[in-house]
Amino acid sequence: AQSVTQLGSHVSVSEGALVLLRCNYSSSVPPYLFWYVQYPNQGLQLLLKYTSAATLVKGINGFEAEFKKSETSFHLTKPSAHMSDAAEYFCALTGTASKLTFGTGTRLQVTL
Amino acid sequence: DVKVTQSSRYLVKRTGEKVFLECVQDMDHENMFWYRQDPGLGLRLIYFSYDVKMKEKGDIPEGYSVSREKKERFSLILESASTNQTSMYLCASARGRGATNEKLFFGSGTQLSVL
Numbered sequence: 001a002q003s004v005t006q007l008g009s010h011v012s013v014s015e016g017a018l019v020l021l022r023c024n025y026s027s028s029v030p031p032y033l034f035w036y037v038q039y040p041n042q043g044l045q046l047l048l049k050y051t052s053a054a055t056l057v058k059g060i061n062g063f064e065a066e067f068k069k070s071e072t073s074f075h076l077t078k079p080s081a082h083m084s085d086a087a088e089y090f091c092a093l094t095g096t097a098s099k100l101t102f103g104t105g106t107r108l109q110v111t112l
Numbered sequence: 113d114v115k116v117t118q119s120s121r122y123l124v125k126r127t128g129e130k131v132f133l134e135c136v137q138d139m140d141h142e143n144m145f146w147y148r149q150d151p152g153l154g155l156r157l158i159y160f161s162y163d164v165k166m167k168e169k170g171d172i173p174e175g176y177s178v179s180r181e182k183k184e185r186f187s188l189i190l191e192s193a194s195t196n197q198t199s200m201y202l203c204a205s206a207r208g209r210g211a212t213n214e215k216l217f218f219g220s221g222t223q224l225s226v227l
Contacts, residue, residue, distance in 0.1 A: 009152065036216075043116070043202055043218030044155075090154060099170065100145075100216060104154040 002027045002095035006103035014111055019063075019078040019085065021106045026072065027095030033074045034092040034100070035065055044090060050074060061085070086110045115139075118203050118219040125226050131190040133222050135203030142208060144186035145216065146170075146178065149200040161186055193226045200224075 007022040025031055032051050036044040048059025055067040065076045074091060091103040119134035137144065143162055147155040147170075157170030159178040167178050175197060179187045186205075190197055201222045206214040 006154075034215075041220070043204075043220045044216070045218065046215045049215065092155075099157055099160060101157075102147075102155040104152060 002031070002093060002101050004091050004093050004101055004103035006089075006091050006106050008106055009104065010107045010109065012109040012111060013081045015083055016080050019076070019081045019108065021076040021089050021091075021108065023065075023074045023076065023091035023103060024072055025074060025091075025093050025095075027093060029095050031093045031095040033065075033067060035059065035063070035074075035076050036090045036092060036102075038088045038090065038105075040087070047076070047089075081108075081110045083110050083112075116203055116205055116217050116219040118201075118222050120222050121220065123222055123224045125190075125193050125224065127194060127226060129190075129193050129226075131193050131224065131226075133188040133190075133201055133203075133224070135186045135188070135219060136184050137186075137205040137217070138184065139205070139207070139217070140183065141205040141217075142183075143206040143214070144180065145204040145206075146176075146186065146188045147202045147204065148172070149202055149221070155202065158188065193224075195226050198224060198226045 003026045005024045034049045035047040038044045048057045050057045050067045058064045063078045088105050088107045090105050092100050116137045145160040146158040149155050161167050161180045177189045203219040204216040206216050
């Protein structure tokens with residue numbers, strides 16, 4: 001079975017501070033990994049994806065994520081948070097099953 | 113840009129009613145998906161389809177069925193709505209038949225309340 005675990009359902013950072021959202025996965029085959037973002041009252045949109053090329057993946061809006069096989073992790077980071085980054089973030093993977101499995105989500109709050 | 117359109121943003125139904133949630137995509141995508149989103153549970157896959165008239169069960173298909181008569185349209189059906197089906201329902205599409213590394217395009221969701 002494949003699974004995704006997101007540590008921390010809520011994360012709060014100050015504007016300008018580092019954003020770190022954690023994601024760990026389990027898959028018996030090399031996974032494809034994704035981060036999606038959901039702004040209020042909207043559907044999800046893709047931030048970035050890892051498909052076995054470079055382990056450091058750059059996405060939209062200044063976000064990036066690093067695939068670490070040894071740690072089975074795919075954490076999302078952004079050097080400097082902006083108020084507009086406030087949203088819910090979902091980590092997801094496709095692995096053994098030909099379908100996308102999502103984590104439970106992390107709500108990011110950005111304060112002044 | 114790909115557009116995935118869900119027919120209703122908010123829907124209120126009564127227990128026992130038959131409910132249809134409609135989803136249309138305009139980019140000729142092969143794959144279409146129905147998820148439900150609940151606080152603390154993330155997104156869970158209900159059904160998906162890789163081709164017209166084809167459907168496969170996701171992780172939580174009980175109480176739901178689907179219909180895909182045309183490539184662009186994927187309908188979710190609640191045969192007899194129950195209060196535990198109150199949720200946000202998200203439709204998504206992706207290109208490529210059965211591809212697993214493709215980006216999903218999501219609709220903006222239908223918030224269904226069953227009273």
